[in-house]
Amino acid sequence: xxxxxxxxxxxxxxxxxxxxxxxxxxxxCDPALHVFIGGAPYSAQALRSRYERxxxxxxxPSQMWWNWVIRLREENCLAxxxxxxxxxxxxxxxxxxxxxxxxxxxxxxxAAEAARGLVAWLQEQDVQAICAHIHPDHHASAAVAAAAxxxxxxxxxxxxxxxxxxxxxxxxxxx
Numbered sequence: 772x773x774x775x776x777x778x779x780x781x782x783x784x785x786x787x788x789x790x791x792x793x794x795x796x797x798x799x800c801d802p803a804l805h806v807f808i809g810g811a812p813y814s815a816q817a818l819r820s821r822y823e824r825x826x827x828x829x830x831x832p833s834q835m836w837w838n839w840v841i842r843l844r845e846e847n848c849l850a851x852x853x854x855x856x857x858x859x860x861x862x863x864x865x866x867x868x869x870x871x872x873x874x875x876x877x878x879x880x881x882a883a884e885a886a887r888g889l890v891a892w893l894q895e896q897d898v899q900a901i902c903a904h905i906h907p908d909h910h911a912s913a914a915v916a917a918a919a920x921x922x923x924x925x926x927x928x929x930x931x932x933x934x935x936x937x938x939x940x941x942x943x944x945x946x
Contacts, residue, residue, distance in 0.1 A: 798873035863899035883918035
């Protein structure tokens with residue numbers, strides 16, 4: 772299945788392309804973005820190589836990688852990324868979602884709007900289970916997950932709390 776552009780009020784979630792690497796290297800250059808996830812910012816060259824792998828798709832035939840850059844339409848610039856890793860589950864397709872917004876664009880509701888748009892789009896694609904894994908001290912990311920309709924569970928994975936969309940949750944809309 773090919774992914775397309777997902778529109779929200781202020782944002783266009785645009786399918787990731789290798790050509791986004793140079794601009795995204797600038798967006799994601801703040802080491803503070805790696806406090807909870809580890810690592811360090813990628814150079815434009817390293818990000819280009821990473822995007823080549825992501826665009827090529829998962830080598831595991833049981834997974835699909837769907838990745839978008841977040842374009843802030845009014846400013847005509849990229850501000851971050853959202854992604855979903857899809858797998859087959861007992862009740863149909865499942866997705867683990869994640870997001871990152873560059874430091875310069877934080878505290879503007881961009882991550883929450885992008886996550887809501889992503890979750891709503893996934894639901895339209897008949898994805899039955901949606902989850903995210905969030906570090907217990909990453910309060911901003913927890914707020915984004917809650918805004919997207921996810922709720923924390925008692926399950927932990929590699930030091931992070933599993934958040935899930937309740938099975939009866941209706942689409943959260945494209946706000």
